[in-house]
Amino acid sequence: MKQKKILLEESEMPTQWYNVMPDIPNGMQPPLDPETKQPMGPEKLAAVFPMGLLEQEMSDKSWIDIPEEIQEVLHIWRPAPLVRANNLEAALGTKAKIYFKYEGVSPSGSHKTNSAVAQAYYNKREGVKRLSTETGAGQWGSALSFATHKFGLECKVYMVRVSFDQKPYRKSMMNTYGAEIVASPSPDTAFGRKILETMPDTAGSLGIAISEALEDAATRDDTKYALGSVLNHVILHQSIIGLEAKKQMEKAGDYPDVIVGCCGGGSNFAGIMTPFLTDKLEGKNIRFVGVEPASCPSLTKGKYAYDFGDVARMTPLLYMYTLGHDFIPPGIHAGGLRYHGMSPIVSALVRENLIEPISVHQLECFESGRLFAQTEGIIPAPETCHAIRGAIIEATRDLNDPKTILFNFSGHGMLDLSSYDKFYSGDLHNYEFPEEAIAEATKNLPQI
């Protein structure tokens, strides 16, 4: 029998994160101060982030040590398995080899926990007592609830309304870890109250929830803010996925022709592919495919421009692919992919043609997710279904030229089964993003 799972011992877990920024051709555009439109230093951001994370956000070092306290918590579930999806391959009738990195083994069930633990640690180290954050699908909120509890911090989570209503078990999980949760827009912030007045029935969005969590942190001395994707330090923390996967592919005696991941804010995809980027820059024949939902297609239909990360225009201006900061995506069920922007790192790599973005519709994603569950056992989160769909496209593109595919299984779907119910009962539909909506949504981009 062939080996199915490629495991690493705890002693083989990477002890440094990989920072891709110094390796990005033509570099990164700096974040801008929204008032002065000048590059923004760490001082001004220190109101909402601890210095330990800001140093990482702007670091030019390629390797950054993972503190022992963080390693110890990561050992609860890491290293994560690399698995050969041989049963899926057989069902597809392909000779392509499909591997997936299984991040669903973390306490909250997704890759998000990798950065949550690091962020809680650096905040704790600098004396912060409480973190505020937003969550879309609930995966980041659960992850940060767990991590803050581990380091003895309080946690307040602003959860996008549509997910709050559809995923009650995510709340139970956050309750279990002792966090406080509220649906966003909420009456707990001035910005939330303002939105509720004008759009009382809104499904909410990550952009709105970020504004609320930022306001919370900005108005309380004991509180800082934590973001689960998009930012450079989050992608740094997620690099552990790709670093492990690289060791594991080597153990398997294989190397990927293509790496696939789903893209919401960009961190899980960047986490798995950035450690392979230098190989590509050195001439290795490897492709990186980022899969986004057709209903929120920032990479494939957005503009590459400076924009705010939130609706209330509180964040610095980030240079990224964006659908416009006041774009509210339709309430599709892949909640974690409902973000108007995209990580500046992923955006820069797309612009450099180092990442190929594609967009897919949700019905084909759920279909792929179900096939995966039936063959490989694990029910994937709706976000992860996008990565699976991408992997299946690559595996079946040309049956005479089978490739070795590695995709990031970002999280399990145990708390997303109501979405599957809707899929089975025919209540889900595809959403074609109207071209005119792009023009409308991006007309308020800030002038630089």
Next chain:
Amino acid sequence: MKQKKILLEESEMPTQWYNVMPDIPNGMQPPLDPETKQPMGPEKLAAVFPMGLLEQEMSDKSWIDIPEEIQEVLHIWRPAPLVRANNLEAALGTKAKIYFKYEGVSPSGSHKTNSAVAQAYYNKREGVKRLSTETGAGQWGSALSFATHKFGLECKVYMVRVSFDQKPYRKSMMNTYGAEIVASPSPDTAFGRKILETMPDTAGSLGIAISEALEDAATRDDTKYALGSVLNHVILHQSIIGLEAKKQMEKAGDYPDVIVGCCGGGSNFAGIMTPFLTDKLEGKNIRFVGVEPASCPSLTKGKYAYDFGDVARMTPLLYMYTLGHDFIPPGIHAGGLRYHGMSPIVSALVRENLIEPISVHQLECFESGRLFAQTEGIIPAPETCHAIRGAIIEATRDLNDPKTILFNFSGHGMLDLSSYDKFYSGDLHNYEFPEEAIAEATKNLPQI
């Protein structure tokens, strides 16, 4: 840093199951034909079980090969990790060492999948097209749904009404694997219709659901029946848990003073402890503690007698601890432990004083489960909370005499979070089993 997880490679997974029956002092009492009251041979049981399983049910061989086809499916998640619960130990302020065998990694989230795969395989091998079964908490039903899909069988699941209503996501999971699910008692069987007439509002019970599934199998040529616990062949399949754990404890350079598990039908507890039994019989100082709910205390308050396994009196008579076959336990949330009887193997070991049974209340179990989640990250199933409660009792009994404890983490609680919600909101209560109820429930035991 100390190693937290003790892993095995697939090549180290046991390739034989351990059959404890030949090692049970004074042997086992045979099942009896309910009509003749004489020992029952395999011929009569062949209407509902395939011969491959019946041979195992009555085998006197200590070791039975695991067919390669089964090993291959088990490799999807096995070997399962052994984990040192050092964070829980620290929170308890104990020097006791607590290890747990993590069975939550299986596709359906519990140990049940170990036997489901084996049962589906042997049925398939003998040309069976369809399996019927019952499920309490939904873990067995999910496991069998997955396993039957893997081997191309159809599956019909009779799910105890109280779980059907409380755990909608279990249904979604079984749907994902393509099974048919109905709440029990159901209108789909004559026995179900009879119960619905007299007790239209009943919460149902495993005893009723078993009768329905048996009737389904007995009345259809293409269908056989599958049971997720109690029977000897199920415990045989679950021995892989203890066999792996034994190798892993050795790798950790440790040996358990006490092994703890929760007891519903008995299979997960027997699965982890039976491979250690011969050590005890050879004089090793090791204790086995079986933890049952105070609301359904078959081992601590039941009678040791021949009884039916189901309410409709369709099963053979099994010699076991029982609360009486027509006892319907209160609708506590640890659904998988709501069974009137107990595996004959576990019963025999209790009678021989080789297993120590204890009973615990559900509130302390949920409290223990929450502490476990906050320290070790993983949210346990309510059934598993009973094992954790037992492990905590052992770990804190005498702080001056710290022990090495191994418990079976039978399943995660991702699909049980509504029970946690009820616990947090104060809607759960303990249930003291009334002494008079025992006399009442056992007065209809068959006369042998």
